Amino acid sequence: MSYVNPPDFAKKMIDAGEAKVFMSTKDTLIRAYMAGAILALAAAFAVTVTVNTGNPLIGALLFPVGFCMLYLLGFDLLTGVFTLVPLALIDKRRGVTMKGMLRNWGLVFCGNFAGAFTVAIFMSIIVTFGWSEAPSAVGEKIGHIGEGRTVGYAAHGAAGMLTLFVRAVMCNWMVSTGVVAAMMSTSVSGKVMAMWMPILVFFYMGFEHSIVNMFLFPAGLLLGGNFTIGDYLIWNEIPTVVGNLVGGLTFVGAMIYSTHHRTSPELSRDGAPAEQPAAVPAE
Template sequence: MSYIKPADFVQTMIDAGEAKTKTSTADLILRGTMAGIILSLAVVVAITAIVQTGIGLVGALVFPVGFCILSLMGYDLVTGAFGLAPLAKLDNRAGVTWSSIFRCWGLIGLGNLIGSLIVAYLATVSLTMNFSIDPNAVAQKFIAVSTARTVGFENLGMDGWITCFVRAILCNLMVCLGVIGGMTSRTVAGKVVAMWFPIFIFFALVFEHTVVNMFLFPLGMILGADFGIATWLNFNLIPTILGNIVGGLVFTAIPLYLTHKKNSAAVNAKVETQATNESFTEAALNAK
């Protein structure tokens, strides 16, 4: 069967979390950079589709292609690490500490930022013909979206900050389900389908994603959007990071771990007890 049962893919989640905390610095940064590049290009595709069709759902339908590609290539988003890496600590894996988890988050996040900034600059060159013409319709859409989700939140004060934080929680609930979805099948087609739907949901509902926002807002500023780095950090990126941690860890990874890891352990113990009893019975019969 191509479908992998929850008790089995939860074990894969824990193993993946442990592996991320023990990956070399160079590999974490490289994988994070490539993930940032691919996801940023997917954002450009999605916004272009929205501008061309005037239908937001079309952009949401095509955006998951980037997530699927980077996942199949084994690249890393910090949002996925928010959910998976702490599971190794929760499972008492040897050598996994909170220090190693924070290191993992920081290095992947750094790579994601590097990749996002690279594409932000290159996309600006493409959209403005190397800064020789005014921003086209797609570029104007980027300016409008980035302004609405920074200055718009700032104008609401704490209400805007909380709104961004809540949208980030809901976002990474879905994104981590997408990451885990890739572990639920043994076939590429099955993995893609399982990843596609949750990512579609987060983009369609305009939730806040750390890596997407590492690209979207620098791009908006390069194109001429009227907000600065402080506004982006205080009213978007910081609440987004915090919300993504809560959504991925508290609402997605831990519930799966608590129910399926526990039940898996109970089933395994029952099987081992039964096997032991059968061995004793067989030994007794042989003795007779």
């Protein structure tokens, strides 16, 4: 059967995190760049569909195509490595250190941003005919998204920051569930179906994804959005990155690790912990 049992995919998660720590700088950057670019294209696609149909649900239904493509191609998003790499550190895999984990996160962040920013420039050219005329309806929509999700939060002060952070936490709860869900199957169709569901939820609910925002907000600035780089960093990107880290590691990585990889002893029939078999001494 193509279904992978939870204890088995929990081990695959740790193995994947370990592999990413030791990946070369070149490969890490290329895979992160392509992941950021493909996800940005998917976001641009979803916004275009939403504008042309007037129905945000259709855009959300189609957005996961980008996530599925980048995952099947073996590319890396910051949201995914936030969840997988710490598990290798927690599991005390040989050679995995805090420095190695932070190196991976830093490289993936830079690669994701470069890829998303490339698409932001390309889309800005497309929707303005090379900045020779006013943005199209799609360009205007992208600009307004940037305004609403920066100065819109700022207008609510601390309550806005809290809302932004919680949306970022819930985003990577869903996105990392999609990453893990792909490990539940050995078939391409099974992986796609498993990934599609949580990614659809995050996008339609308007949760905050740090890599999607690496496209939407720079593109909004290029298209004349009424917010600043400071607004983008303080009232979106930085809190979103932190929230994505908390959401993915806490609600996905740590939960699966603690219950499927470090399973507690079962209870005996009388309610007390069952005795565990004695460890076999190493020869």
